[in-house]
Amino acid sequence: MSDRPTRDVRDSKVLAAMSHPLRRRLLDILRVDGPSTASVLADRTGQAVGNISHHLKVLAASELVEEVPELARDRRERWWRRSADVISWSMSDFPDDPVAAAAESLVLERQTALARQWFAERDGHPEAWRRAAFTTDHWARLSVAELAELEEKILALFTSLADREVPDDGEERKLVFLTARAVPGRP
DSSP states (O other), rough: OOOOOOEEOOOOHHHHHSSSSSHHHHHHHHHHHOOHHHHHHHHHHHHHHHHHHHHHHHHHHTEEEEEEEOOOSTTTEEEEEESSSSEEEOGGGTTTTTTHHHHHHHHHHHHHHHHHHHHHHHSSSOOHHHHHOHHHHOOOOOOHHHHHHHHHHHHHHHHHHHHOOOOOOOOOOOOOOOOOOOOOOOO
């Protein structure tokens, strides 16, 4: 587990900075792979180093990433890491804010794109992985308190899996995208 606390975003400028699709991807790569340089991030994303540097500066201005000078081998090399492993925000903190509405839409598009990528590529994976991957949905009548409790339990489960020490037991482990969404609705 990281000693960097959760970042609760309540500023729409920070929300706008983190909601750009490439910047969101950079935040994800830094979360999964740890500190990196702009060159490595450019290779991972297929982007130009200058473009990555620009987006890292935007993220740094919003205090979403920070430099890690102790990792540099010389004065020209710049390493970056996320300022907090967990970044959270809520639409309720941004009433009637078009930036928040756009950010929420972009999050949903990104989650959908990752699921669609799996659907397109799953035939290239072993049968065991194709069987293990899942999606599910349910309907339940919940109070506000019960919905909040569900969120707490799901976040705790996801965090325990994301932050654990990966066992060295010979089992194959792939990077898995975990998502959950619980919203009031009607069938």
